[in-house]
Amino acid sequence: MEVVVVLLVILAVLGLIVLSSSVKVVKQYERGVIYRWGRVNRLPKEPGPRFLVPFIDRMTKVNMQVVTMPVPSQEGITRDNVSVRVDAVLYFRVVDPIRATVDVQNYQFAMLQVAQTSLRSIIGKSDLDDLLSGREQLHEGLELMLATPAAGWGVHIDRVEIKDVALPESMxxxxxxxxxxxxxxxxxxxxxxxxxxxxxxxxxxxxxxxxxxAALQLRLLQTVVEVAAEKNSTLVMPFPVEMLRFFDRAGAGTGAANDKPAAAAAPPAVAPADPQPAVEPADERAELPKSVGPQIPDPRSSEE
CATH class of the missing domain: 1.20.5 (Single alpha-helices involved in coiled-coils or other helix-helix interfaces)
Structure with a gap:
């Protein structure tokens, strides 16, 4: 009796193990690919609990989320002979889990290699100005180059973007x-x-x-007002030459008007009388009287 109980317990434990191994849960962002006797089931399993035949069915889960894959820096020479290093970012997702698991061994590694080779190819076909400013066209070119092999692997390319362009210091x-x-x-x-x-x-x-x-004078006064606003103790005011000419012309016109009647009433000029003969100066060479100095007595005459 005890042996039967032990066998029943062992069978129950084995049944639980088999049941747990035959029940799989597929998450919302995953799809299940079923292999029965090594042959793939063409209908992937939707999210939820799935029951598998023990020891016959095998299931592989495929992530359907968008994968963000950084592309390592690739060094190349542009079309205008400039050495650059360019790195990019690749966004893709699996749309056909059957082809992603059957047609390619590792679709993520395959996409990484294709992205690197496509990036080096696009560097050689572009100019430096295109890499720096015209990146939209390069993104479209990269997406087209990656879309062709990715479509055969059940992968959809969402977008490809160049992240950074490293230039030499001399450039x-x-x-x-x-x-x-x-x-x-x-x-x-x-x-x-x-x-x-x-x-x-x-x-x-x-x-x-x-x-x-008059406009010049008004401008001069305006300049004086602007300078006086600074509250300086000394005011230096430039006097324009045009204003002097204006006053000169005005004074010349007034003087000419006053001189016309005076010139009309002026008497006739009288000839001057004969000039008196000029007195000739004395001869400068005349000898001047010599001054007589004091007489000094002779000492010999005084002794006599």
Whole structure:
């Protein structure tokens, strides 16, 4: 009796083990591929609990989520002979789990290798400017190059993007000098254009002030007001030459008007009388009287 009980317990344990091994749970983001006697079932299993025939069926789960795969940096030479290192990011997902498990041994490794070779190929076909600024077209080209083999493996390419472009230091310095020279050129052009516009406006203002001298005086007063607003103790006011000319012309016109009647009433000029003969100066060579010095007595005469 005890032996029967032991056998029943052993059978129950084996039944539980077999039952647990025959029941599989497929998650929502997975699909199950069933192999029965080594032959694949063409209908993948949907999410939920699935019962398998013990020791006959084998199930492989395939992830249907989007896979983000970084592509290692690939070094290449562009079409304009510049050495660069480019890395990218690949986004793909499995759409046919049967083909992804049967037609290719490891679809993720296969996609990585294809992405690397396609990236090196796109580097050699592109210019440096395209790698730096025209990446949208490169992304489309990479996607087309990867879509052809991926379709045969049951994989759909969502998108491919170039993440970074590494340039040599010498090329970076050359590009920096080029950008600096271009900015300096544009700055000079803008400055010259500003000078041209300012000269045109100043020329128009000069013609207006020349036609209306009062405008020059008003401008001078405005300048005085602007300088006085600084509250300086000393005010240096420039006096324009045009204003002096204006006053000169005004004074010349008034003087000419006053001189006309005086010239009409002036009497006729009288001839001057004969001049008196000039007295000739004394002869400078005449001898002047010599001054007589004091007489010194002779000491011998005093002794006598």
């Amino acid at each position: 970076k310095r050359s590009m920096a000098r080029q950008a600096e020279a271009d900015r300096e050129r544009r700055a000079r052009i803008i400055t010259a254009d500003g000078e041209l516009q300012a000269s045109q406006k100043l020329s128009e203002a000069a013609r207006t002030m020349d036609a209306n001298p």
